Amino acid sequence: MEDQLKIDFEKKLKDFSYSDQEKKFKETNFEEFLKQGFPNRKLENWKFSDLNQIIKNNIGELTFYNDYKKENQIDKIELISELEHNKIIIVDGKIEKIDFKFEDKDKVVVLVEQGEETIKENINSLINLNNAFSNKFCKIIIKKNYSLKKPLVIYHSTNKNTQSKNTNSRIDFKLEENACLRLIDIFKDNSEKNFLNIYYNFELDKSSILKNYKIDKAINNNVKYSYNNVKQEANSISETFILSSGSKFFKNEINCDLLGQHSSAFVNGIFDLDDENHHEIKSNINHLVENTKSYQLVKSVLEKKSKAVYQGKIFVSSEAQKTDGYQLSNAILLSENSEFNAKPELEIYADDVKCSHGSSSGSLDDNSIFYLMSRGLNFKEAKKLLINGFLLDVIEKITDEEIKNLIKNLLGVKE
Amino acid sequence: MRDKQIEDLKDYKYGFSTDIESFKAPKGLNEDVIKFISNIKKEPRWLLDWRLKAFERLKVLKEPDWQKPKYPKIDYQDLYYYSAPKSFKDKPKSLDELDPKLLETYQKLGIPLNEQKRLNGIAVDAVFDSVSVATTFKETLTKQGIIFCSISEAVQKHPELVKKYLGTVIPLTDHFFATLNSAVFTDGSFVYIPPGVRCPMELSTYFRINASDTGQFERTLIIADKGSYVSYLEGCTAPMRDENQLHAANVELIALDDAEIKYSTVQNWYPGDKDGKGGIYNFVTKRGLCKGKNSKISWTQVETGSAITWKYPSCILKGDNSIGEFYSIAITNNHQKADTGTKMIHLGKNTKSKIISKGISAGFSDMTYRGLVDISPKATNSNNFTQCDSLLMGNKCGAHTVPYIKNKNSDSNIAHEATTSKISEEQLHYCQQRGLNPEEAVGLIVNGFCKEVLQQLPMEFAVEAQKLVGISLEGSVG
Numbered sequence: 001m002e003d004q005l006k007i008d009f010e011k012k013l014k015d016f017s018y019s020d021q022e023k024k025f026k027e028t029n030f031e032e033f034l035k036q037g038f039p040n041r042k043l044e045n046w047k048f049s050d051l052n053q054i055i056k057n058n059i060g061e062l063t064f065y066n067d068y069k070k071e072n073q074i075d076k077i078e079l080i081s082e083l084e085h086n087k088i089i090i091v092d093g094k095i096e097k098i099d100f101k102f103e104d105k106d107k108v109v110v111l112v113e114q115g116e117e118t119i120k121e122n123i124n125s126l127i128n129l130n131n132a133f134s135n136k137f138c139k140i141i142i143k144k145n146y147s148l149k150k151p152l153v154i155y156h157s158t159n160k161n162t163q164s165k166n167t168n169s170r171i172d173f174k175l176e177e178n179a180c181l182r183l184i185d186i187f188k189d190n191s192e193k194n195f196l197n198i199y200y201n202f203e204l205d206k207s208s209i210l211k212n213y214k215i216d217k218a219i220n221n222n223v224k225y226s227y228n229n230v231k232q233e234a235n236s237i238s239e240t241f242i243l244s245s246g247s248k249f250f251k252n253e254i255n256c257d258l259l260g261q262h263s264s265a266f267v268n269g270i271f272d273l274d275d276e277n278h279h280e281i282k283s284n285i286n287h288l289v290e291n292t293k294s295y296q297l298v299k300s301v302l303e304k305k306s307k308a309v310y311q312g313k314i315f316v317s318s319e320a321q322k323t324d325g326y327q328l329s330n331a332i333l334l335s336e337n338s339e340f341n342a343k344p345e346l347e348i349y350a351d352d353v354k355c356s357h358g359s360s361s362g363s364l365d366d367n368s369i370f371y372l373m374s375r376g377l378n379f380k381e382a383k384k385l386l387i388n389g390f391l392l393d394v395i396e397k398i399t400d401e402e403i404k405n406l407i408k409n410l411l412g413v414k415e
Numbered sequence: 416m417r418d419k420q421i422e423d424l425k426d427y428k429y430g431f432s433t434d435i436e437s438f439k440a441p442k443g444l445n446e447d448v449i450k451f452i453s454n455i456k457k458e459p460r461w462l463l464d465w466r467l468k469a470f471e472r473l474k475v476l477k478e479p480d481w482q483k484p485k486y487p488k489i490d491y492q493d494l495y496y497y498s499a500p501k502s503f504k505d506k507p508k509s510l511d512e513l514d515p516k517l518l519e520t521y522q523k524l525g526i527p528l529n530e531q532k533r534l535n536g537i538a539v540d541a542v543f544d545s546v547s548v549a550t551t552f553k554e555t556l557t558k559q560g561i562i563f564c565s566i567s568e569a570v571q572k573h574p575e576l577v578k579k580y581l582g583t584v585i586p587l588t589d590h591f592f593a594t595l596n597s598a599v600f601t602d603g604s605f606v607y608i609p610p611g612v613r614c615p616m617e618l619s620t621y622f623r624i625n626a627s628d629t630g631q632f633e634r635t636l637i638i639a640d641k642g643s644y645v646s647y648l649e650g651c652t653a654p655m656r657d658e659n660q661l662h663a664a665n666v667e668l669i670a671l672d673d674a675e676i677k678y679s680t681v682q683n684w685y686p687g688d689k690d691g692k693g694g695i696y697n698f699v700t701k702r703g704l705c706k707g708k709n710s711k712i713s714w715t716q717v718e719t720g721s722a723i724t725w726k727y728p729s730c731i732l733k734g735d736n737s738i739g740e741f742y743s744i745a746i747t748n749n750h751q752k753a754d755t756g757t758k759m760i761h762l763g764k765n766t767k768s769k770i771i772s773k774g775i776s777a778g779f780s781d782m783t784y785r786g787l788v789d790i791s792p793k794a795t796n797s798n799n800f801t802q803c804d805s806l807l808m809g810n811k812c813g814a815h816t817v818p819y820i821k822n823k824n825s826d827s828n829i830a831h832e833a834t835t836s837k838i839s840e841e842q843l844h845y846c847q848q849r850g851l852n853p854e855e856a857v858g859l860i861v862n863g864f865c866k867e868v869l870q871q872l873p874m875e876f877a878v879e880a881q882k883l884v885g886i887s888l889e890g891s892v893g
Contacts, residue, residue: 044481318810333825336792344831346816351807351837359820362828 001061005034008065012133015068029131036125045124048309048341049280051225054249058223059193062166068094068135077157077188082406085153085184092159093167093196094135100152107146111139123255126225130199134168142173142208147180151403156196157188158222165194172201175208175236182211182400187246189220198226204236206260211239213403216246217410223249234260241398242269243407244279244308251280257288258320264293268397271298271331272411273306273338280309287320294324299394300331300361301387302338311343312357318349325353331361332390334383388413440497446470449598452497456567456601459574469587469597476591483783483815484723484752486696489661496599496632552616562607563618566634569605576607580638584667584704584731593700596632596665603633603664608643608674617873619648635666639674641707646677648876659687659722664699672707672734677715679872681880684720691750691779694722701728705737705763713740714757715871717880719887722751727785729758732766732794739768742868744880746887747780747812756786756803756818761794761827770801773865777808777888783815790827797827805835806864808857808888858885 009030018026041050055062072091079087089097100108122128142148158167175181185198204210212228224247230238242252256265269281285294300308314325331340344357364386372382392413398404440451449470453463478489556563562573569577585593604620620635639645662684668676678701687694697720703712714728724747730739741757759768768788776782788799805814816833838860846856862869862881869877869884 321810331822333822336825338825339821339823341822342818342820342831344816344818344820344833346805346833346835347813348805348807348815348835349813350810351812352810353807354836356832356834357816358833359818359831360829361820361822363825 001037002034004061005030005064008063009132011065016136026132029128032122033125033128033132036128039125045282045311048311048343049249049251049278051126051223051249051251054223054278055195058221058248059164059195062164062195064133064166066093066133066135066165066167072096072159074157076190077155079155080153080186080406082409083151083402085151086148088152088154088171089157090154090169091157092162092165093133093169095138095169095171098138102150103148104146107143108148109141109143111141112136123227123229126197127199127227129166130168130170130197133166134170134199137170137172139172139174142175142179142181144176145178146176148182151182151184151400153184153186155186155188156198158191158194158196160190162191163193166197167194168197168199170199170201172203173210174203175205175210177205178207179205180209182403183213184403185212185214185226187216187218187220187224189218189222189247192221194222196222196224198224200226200228202228202230202238204230204232204238204263206233207235208233209237209239211241211400211403213241213243213398213400213407214252215243215407215410216250217243218246220246221248223247225251225253227253228255230254230256230265232256232258232260232263232265234262236260236263237266238264239266239399240268241394241407242267242281243272243411244269244281245272245277247277247279249278251282253282253284255284255286256294257286258292258294259288261289261291264295266294266397267296267298267312268394269298269310270391270394270411271300271302271308271310272391273300273308274303276305278307278309280311282311284313285315285325287314287316287323287325289320291322292320292324294326296327297394297397298329299391300329300340301334301391302331302340303334305335305337307339307341309341310359311345313345313347314355314357316348316350316353316355321350321352323350323353323355325355327357329359330390332364332387333361334364439495442495443492444494444496444599448496452599452601455497456570458570461578462570465582465587466598469594472588473591473594473598476594478591482725482754483785484725484754484781486659486723489696491595494661497601555615559612559615560609561612561614562605564605566600566603566605566636569636573605573607576638577605577636580636580667580669582667584669584702585665585700589700592663592698593665596634596663596700600632600634600665603635604637605635606637606645606647608639608645610641610643612640612643614643614645617646617648619650621650631660631662631664633664635664637667637676637678638669639671639676639710641671642673644675646873647679648873649678649680650683659694659696661696662699662721666699666701666728668703668712670703670705670707670710670712670737673709674707675711675713676703677713678703678728679876680714680716680718681872681876681883682716682718682720682724683883686720686749686751687722689749689778691722694751695720697721697724697726699726701726702731703729703739704731705734705739705766707737708734708763709736710734711738711740713738713742713871715742715868716744716755717868717872717883718743718745718753718755719883721753724751724753724755727756727758727787729760730768731760731762732768732797733762735763736765737763738766741768741770741772742871743772744775744865744868744884745773745782745784746775746884747777747782748887749778749780751778751780753781754783754785756784758787759789759799760787761790761797761799764793764795764797766794766797768799770799770803771867772801772803773868774803774805774814775808775861775864775888776805776812776814779811781813781815783817784833785817785819787819787821788829788831789819789821790824790829792823794824795826797824799827799829799831801829801831801833803833804864805833806861807835807837854888857888861885861888
């Protein structure tokens with residue numbers, strides 16, 4: 001793999017003329033990834049999902065080079081029809097189209113050139129990989145007091161003939177004071193056995209609101225990793241909803257720094273897994289100042305040989321008095337071979353806090369099944385009804401009505 | 416009067432050291448020292464080989480470093496691995512022959528070894544530094560066929576039992592500290608309860624580290640044969656010393672069909688002074704194996720001492736219908752650190768486990784609950800319930816919860832809940848309104864918080880533990 005990496009990286013550097021600063025940034029990140037490689041189970045964060053092994057088993061040898069000069073076909077990508085929206089289309093890690101046709105031109109600023117260096121800290125080797133191989137990244141700024149009229153949908157797609165390839169994409173968002181963004185991520189996989197690595201940075205200024213809905217529904221054989229880095233100033237709200245279902249492997253990582261008072265973070269997730277899919281949600285909510293709030297709810301329904309992992313961490317620094325942190329995960333195991341692993345973690349250094357977590361896993365309740373069957377439903381219907389109700393709890397947490405309905409339709413969940 | 420009592424209790428009252436000449440092995444960890452220990456204990460060849468095998472394994476093992484409380488590197492070559500009161504070279508045959516100074520020490524600790532004076536009928540095995548000094552109530556126990564003696568004695572008198580069970584729960588190849596213990600363990604208790612016998616009294620061991628620069632490596636092995644029952648208590652203290660002392664014990668419990676073992680610990684090793692200087696490193700491996708059907712192992716621990724506590728008393732639920740329980744109170748104050756919890760490994764069908772953990776941290780201390788619940792694919796119809804609550808006093812301390820939950824069986828249920836909070840102002844106000852001073856009020860509330868665990872302790876211990884809970888938190892209020 002190392003040789004392939006080196007060849008591909010050389011090739012990439014030759015494609016564009018990078019400034020010295022850019023080049024150095026890419027090189028340092030590349031070196032760091034070479035040193036660490038793909039994360040494996042020896043790392044605490046990856047204990048339940050050994051990515052190195054998963055890539056080996058599902059993809060084999062990866063290639064890393066992407067030709068960002070090539071124009072990709074996008075007209076065949078099926079777009080959401082139920083909902084008017086702005087869109088960004090990413091194919092093989094390259095942003096092919098940015099379209100904010102519903103918005104005021106001067107309120108949404110898109111910078112495609114590499115701006116000033118943003119994140120320097122070392123997060124993990126996958127971010128290094130992303131920084132080394134991603135295209136010039138894109139920064140989207142939502143101006144003060146502006147609320148996007150329509151949601152922004154980002155389509156993540158792959159080319160038909162892309163195979164055994166690692167694709168990297170990165171977008172930075174800045175929400176200025178009192179701005180509001182609704183963001184939907186949708187996956188349209190046209191090819192198999194790729195490793196998609198997605199990295200978002202969000203800066204939420206005072207009183208801004210971010211709603212991010214990640215929808216991974218279509219069945220596909222790709223391996224995916226997504227990292228959301230959210231920094232929140234006072235009174236800001238971030239809401240993340242993850243529907244984790246279709247991919248072979250998907251790990252969603254949310255890192256949320258609550259830096260301003262009265263900021264709050266919500267992370268809700270559904271694992272709806274079948275076959276041998278293996279998905280994970282890892283959240284890190286860092287309460288760093290007084291009076292902040294976080295709420296997390298994750299529910300799983302696991303069929304066949306599927307495996308779901310939820311690692312949720314609440315960190316409360318000693319300054320963060322009056323923190324309110326809550327975390328709950330429930331799982332229903334429908335098959336003998338399914339597996340649910342959880343690590344709900346609390347790390348608390350302040351005393352005047354209210355923090356709790358709960359986790360449960362088990363089978364469907366026999367009594368409820370019996371009750372429904374006594375009312376004339378057959379076993380299949382009874383099971384479906386119970387699961388619907390179970391998942392509806394999470395869907396009801398979605399604060400945007402339009403998108404809530406969209407997701408309900410996708411899942412076939414009725415009230 | 417009450418204030419006076421509290422004043423007296425504030426300091427670590429077990430901090431004295433006894434001036435007894437001791438007989439030590441040369442400093443350092445090497446084959447010769449292991450041979451020396453084995454030789455002085457007149458051990459059979461197989462045990463020496465076993466120790467050496469562990470030592471070989473130790474050479475390739477690395478000290479684990481994933482724990483929360485970090486500590487300065489321990490120089491294993493700068494420790495004495497064997498220390499015994501000098502008068503012990505020829506072991507006294509009865510209590511009358513014991514060094515009076517030793518008796519005095521245990522008297523001071525509140526553990527009278529003189530049987531005549533005992534009223535509450537607890538058989539005691541006292542371990543001083545590296546060796547077991549006295550075991551009481553032997554006759555009564557022997558009548559029932561119960562073996563309760565030091566492990567060195569068991570090696571001589573019941574080698575077949577020791578050979579059969581030693582290392583079956585904590586294998587030689589386990590982690591660093593367990594393997595270290597296997598190589599150099601010096602003494603500890605051995606208990607065997609024959610089939611169908613209900614042990615008529617509580618069995619108890621009292622550990623005391625006296626000599627400086629010594630590590631204490633005791634090994635306890637408890638076997639409850641079919642249909643038997645035993646309740647075992649363990650207490651520990653150490654003198655105040657500026658340097659840190661290592662205590663790396665191994666405790667193995669084996670419960671056969673229908674047997675039950677109840678293991679209670681009140682751990683009050685010297686915690687270091689209020690600036691965090693000195694204190695014991697308590698790195699203990701405790702593991703119980705529910706080997707037979709319908710067997711039950713229950714751990715209860717009150718952890719108030721030690722500079723660093725790092726242990727996870729575990730249950731391996733191998734037999735069908737077996738039950739594992741873990742009740743814990745851990746209190747850290749000043750600069751104490753604790754990383755403790757349990758592992759419940761469900762292997763058999765219909766196995767059940769219950770975890771109740773109460774953590775209280777005050778001062779500059781740091782407390783972590785770390786636990787594992789693992790239900791394997793074959794453990795059909797198993798059940799776990801976990802509750803861990805933490806109480807914080809002040810914003811200089813930390814309380815953390817790190818549970819690992821693995822469910823691989825669709826017919827099994829796991830429920831876990833955890834909370835972190837502080838003592839509510841309302842409760843404090845109410846108690847103070849009734850005339851309690853703030854410290855008493857906190858003591859009362861904390862005792863209430865711990866009640867679920869305290870109830871599990873045998874009566875004599877529960878009283879001591881309740882007092883300890885109060886003492887440990889002295890100075891943390893206001």
